[in-house]
Amino acid sequence: METFPDTSGYMIAGHVIALITMGLYVLSVYLRNKNLNQDLETLQSLEAEQTKKK
């Protein structure tokens, strides 16, 4: 039977790090998007108030 060197720990670590990095990036885009949408709503209401006052 063919035996291979046991380097499975490195393989698991590599794939886990790759998936976590991509996951964190997706999360960062999601959070930035969410925050910007909140800012947009606030600024739009402020702008509307300013227009009313004028």
Add this chain to the structure above:
Amino acid sequence: MQSKPIALTILDIVSIIVLGIATYLAVVFAPTEAVMGDVQRVFYFHIGTAWVGLVGFVLSAAAGIAYLVTKDMKWDRFEVAAVEVSTMFFFITIVLGSIWARPAWNTWWTWDPRLTTAAVTELIYIAYFMLRQGIEDPDKRARFGAVYALLGGLSAPITFMVIRLFRTIHPVVIGNASAEAQGGFDMTADMRTAFFFALFAFTVIFIDMMWHRIRLGGLQEKVEQLKLNVSM
């Protein structure tokens, strides 16, 4: 709130599916390499992420040229998205390479020409964001970004070609390897399936992430414009 196009939702789902298949092909389907063992399986993600990383850097340079010619901010948004997504993917490439190098070369890192140019490329693009943040004026920032991306884009073909031009221990997948290359292997048919599918999968994921990041850039611009309107 911006409504998400249906095509983007479909692309999100396709990206998750192809990532799952690519992981299965790399971890389960592809045969174990006899000399290195399971660690060789990180090669599929290593090449897949390197491919989209380097292509993205070249695309950002092209977007830089397009901005300088047209002065259209959409090219600035495209450029920023390409740099950001590619920097993330190229970071994965470097980390996976280092993990593979530990059992294959008996070291996490060595100042080999390929590893050095890859590290320099990554640092160039990390600096891109730090320098951009220091510029307030959007037009000036976009112009600076375009010139920087154009010059930085040269590092991508250099990184790709360096193992084909100089003596290096880094294996070459396509083309002739240097006599000093350590850890190279011949791909079987199943390995080639996993390899080409990984290239396809990361291309799909890259397009998906680019689309999201370009939309985010559009939203950022809208908020910046509104801030100016409100403060006047």
